[in-house]
Amino acid sequence: MKLSPQVTWIGLIVFLLSASVASNLFVLFVHAGSPGEVLEEDWEARAENWDATQAQRTRNRALGWKLAESDWQVADDSSSFQLILLDRDGAQRPIDSASWVGFERPRPDQRFRGEARVEGNGARIELPLQAGAPLELSIDLTSRGERFTHTWIVYPPAQP
Secondary structure (H helix, E strand, O other): OOOOHHHHHHHHHHHHHHHHHHHHHHHHHHHOOOHHHOOOOOHHHHHHOHHHHHHHHHHHHHHOOEEEEEEEEEOOOOEEEEEEEEOOOOOEEOOOEEEEEEEEOOOOOOEEEEEOEEEOOEEEEEEOOOOOOOEEEEEEEEEOOEEEEEEEEEOOOOOO
C-alpha cells in the first residue's frame, strides 16, 4: 500500500511533535526532583553577603592556589583521600584546618559535611560513602592564616 505524500508529511509532523512532547516529559519527570539539585545549600546567606562572597573569590584568584588529591583509600562503606594545597609555583603549602561539604553527583539532595584531619602538610578527608561515583566537594581551608575556598569535582577510584 503506497501512502500519498500528504499523509506521509502529516504523519512525519505528528511523529516529531509526539517525540518532542515525550522527550520533554521524560526530562521533566527524571530531573524534577528536590530543589536541592539546582540550588546551592547556602545561596541565601551568600546573596545577603554578596560583597564578602565576591571578595573571597577575588582573594582566591589572587592567591593562585590549587587543590589536588592523592593516596585514595577505598573500603566497602567509605573512602578517603589526602588533600594537598599547591601554591602558584606548584610548591606544597601546609594546611592548618579544612572543612568540606560534598554530595555524590547523582544525588545532590544528600549532602555530607565534615572536618578534614590535618596530616603533615596536607589533610585527610574521610567520605562516608562508597567510591566510584563523582563527588562535588566545596572546601574551606586555612593555610598560615590565609583563607581559601574551592569547589571541584572529584573522581574517586573504583573499588579494587
